[in-house]
Amino acid sequence: MTQKAAIIGGGVIGGGWAARFLLNGWDVAVFDPDPEAPRKVDEVLANARAALPALSDGPMPPEGRLSFAETLTEAVEGADYIQESVSERLDLKHRVFAQIQQVSPDAPIGSSTSGFKPSELQEGAANPATIFVAHPFNPVYLLPLAEIVPSAVSDPALIERAKEILRELGMFPLHVRKEIDAHIADRFLEAVWREALWLVKDGVATTEEIDEAIRMGFGLRWGQMGLFETYRVAGGEAGMKHFMAQFGPCLSWPWTKLMDVPEFNDELVDLIAGQSDAQSGHHTIRELERIRDQNLIGFLRVLKDRDWGAGKVLLDHDARRRAAMPDPSPDHAAPMEMARMTVLPGWIDYNGHMTESRYLFAASETCDAFLRHIGADIAYVGTGFSYYTAETHILHLGEAKLGDALTGTVQVLHVDEKRLHIFIRILKEGAPVATLEQMLLHVDMKAGRAAPAPQAIQDRLRPIAAAHAALPRPEGAGRHVGQRRA
Numbered sequence: 175m176t177q178k179a180a181i182i183g184g185g186v187i188g189g190g191w192a193a194r195f196l197l198n199g200w201d202v203a204v205f206d207p208d209p210e211a212p213r214k215v216d217e218v219l220a221n222a223r224a225a226l227p228a229l230s231d232g233p234m235p236p237e238g239r240l241s242f243a244e245t246l247t248e249a250v251e252g253a254d255y256i257q258e259s260v261s262e263r264l265d266l267k268h269r270v271f272a273q274i275q276q277v278s279p280d281a282p283i284g285s286s287t288s289g290f291k292p293s294e295l296q297e298g299a300a301n302p303a304t305i306f307v308a309h310p311f312n313p314v315y316l317l318p319l320a321e322i323v324p325s326a327v328s329d330p331a332l333i334e335r336a337k338e339i340l341r342e343l344g345m346f347p348l349h350v351r352k353e354i355d356a357h358i359a360d361r362f363l364e365a366v367w368r369e370a371l372w373l374v375k376d377g378v379a380t381t382e383e384i385d386e387a388i389r390m391g392f393g394l395r396w397g398q399m400g401l402f403e404t405y406r407v408a409g410g411e412a413g414m415k416h417f418m419a420q421f422g423p424c425l426s427w428p429w430t431k432l433m434d435v436p437e438f439n440d441e442l443v444d445l446i447a448g449q450s451d452a453q454s455g456h457h458t459i460r461e462l463e464r465i466r467d468q469n470l471i472g473f474l475r476v477l478k479d480r481d482w483g484a485g486k487v488l489l490d491h492d493a494r495r496r497a498a499m500p501d502p503s504p505d506h507a508a509p510m511e512m513a514r515m516t517v518l519p520g521w522i523d524y525n526g527h528m529t530e531s532r533y534l535f536a537a538s539e540t541c542d543a544f545l546r547h548i549g550a551d552i553a554y555v556g557t558g559f560s561y562y563t564a565e566t567h568i569l570h571l572g573e574a575k576l577g578d579a580l581t582g583t584v585q586v587l588h589v590d591e592k593r594l595h596i597f598i599r600i601l602k603e604g605a606p607v608a609t610l611e612q613m614l615l616h617v618d619m620k621a622g623r624a625a626p627a628p629q630a631i632q633d634r635l636r637p638i639a640a641a642h643a644a645l646p647r648p649e650g651a652g653r654h655v656g657q658r659r660a
């Protein structure tokens with residue numbers, strides 16, 4: 175049965191949570207008294223639809239149903255999980271928890287709070303044990319981290335269940351063992367933010383120069399190794415001990431203003447906002463979000479290729495989803511949908527449409543998913559056997575443009591013990607933009623020659639091939655270059 179999430183507060187973060195749940199197949203009810211909230215959530219969701227599927231190498235589950243509730247009660251009724259994302263005010267959060275628990279006293283309630291401790295959130299609650307911090311990072315639909323902070327009175331079983339739900343959404347729940355204002359990650363962000371405000375206020379650097387200092391250097395390193403692993407490497411062969419010995423004395427030098435904060439007044443706000451407008455005002459916020467999303471997808475995909483850091487979370491999520499997914503078409507009465515992709519900026523050529531190498535990439539994503547489905551997965555390759563593509567014929571039938579959602583399907587044309595003959599369709603809105611007919615050979619990699627596939631793989635393939643033999647033969651199958659279309 176489809177699970178239901180209630181999102182209370184549909185701003186930047188609530189919209190991101192709604193998208194994360196919906197695109198992972200949950201029904202979502204949002205409550206936010208702001209009449210603009212549905213428009214904002216819809217816009218965030220549109221960006222998320224163009225972004226999150228690009229991280230997945232398997233078909234996404236069918237999107238859940240989104241509703242905007244008239245009342246908080248309506249939103250939380252029957253919800254399996256509730257995420258509070260109202261403005262960062264403790265009195266408001268307390269009122270919201272009281273209202274939620276009148277309807278739903280036992281459901282897990284995660285709070286997106288950036289800084290309040292769970293024990294502060296729980297004050298005066300009817301059932302404090304179900305309230306905890308689930309602090310996400312913007313954009314919630316792309317970044318895996320959620321800091322999970324329980325208090326001493328939190329229900330440990332409920333916390334474990336909440337962590338499991340977040341894993342099911344492809345997130346990385348980081349259990350913060352000791353509650354503290356601003357948790358773990360926001361303590362860093364706040365420290366860097368305070369330093370940055372001083373640098374602008376003191377006229378040392380503009381907002382743009384500070385951003386360059388981050389994104390041209392250490393920001394890139396942090397994204398893949400964090401702080402300690404990066405500094406270990408910076409210690410050279412002697413590692414962390416040498417790094418500490420070299421930079422330890424700086425701790426008593428004036429390298430930070432952390433103990434001192436700039437006065438928060440109109441002058442500071444105008445200074446920062448004015449420089450920020452000059453730096454980025456030529457883009458709308460939605461444009462900046464899309465630029466950010468595509469950059470993050472690029473980084474995350476590289477990390478995924480390397481099975482490293484946040485990329486490892488994505489790989490684990492794909493594997494978990496694959497294991498949980500029913501057969502794409504158990505009766506094999508149609509070509510099997512094996513992959514979903516979004517056309518990314520790096521896929522576009524000088525003609526303004528998807529470049530030809532990306533059609534091979536799309537086919538390979540589709541074919542690899544099919545191979546995993548029949549048991550020829552990476553563990554199988556580890557045994558020294560695999561399928562190699564021996565021949566491909568591509569027909570370009572339409573154009574794919576930036577942001578288009580593509581689906582890859584497989585129709586099996588013929589199998590024998592060594593050969594696998596398939597017809598891949600790359601579809602946009604249900605119509606093929608390309609077809610790729612491929613012949614694959616089952617190979618003994620050590621011997622370097624074709625070899626019969628094992629019985630287990632053949633047993634998975636043959637019923638599919640038998641059912642697909644009853645499907646109409648694809649129009650482009652067996653074509654050669656230059657042949658006129660029927």
Ligand SMILES: NC(=O)C1=CN([C@@H]2O[C@H](COP(=O)(O)OP(=O)(O)OC[C@H]3O[C@@H](n4cnc5c(N)ncnc54)[C@H](O)[C@@H]3O)[C@@H](O)[C@H]2O)C=CC1
Binds near residue numbers: 208
């Ligand atoms: N913006 C960010 O970068 C991050 C924010 N957070 C946290 O997420 C929470 C929400 O922040 P944002 O989404 O940025 O704020 P926001 O201002 O974009 O959205 C807050 C929403 O709460 C709604 N709201 C106010 N009272 C409400 C009520 N009684 N019931 C339902 N909705 C109500 C508002 O109408 C507004 O749409 C805060 O606790 C914040 O600390 C967490 C991570 C990052």
Ligand SMILES: C[N+](C)(C)CC(=O)CC(=O)[O-]
Binds near residue numbers: 287310311312360363
């Ligand atoms: C600035 N902030 C405290 C709202 C930041 C966060 O809470 C996390 C993020 O997404 O940067």
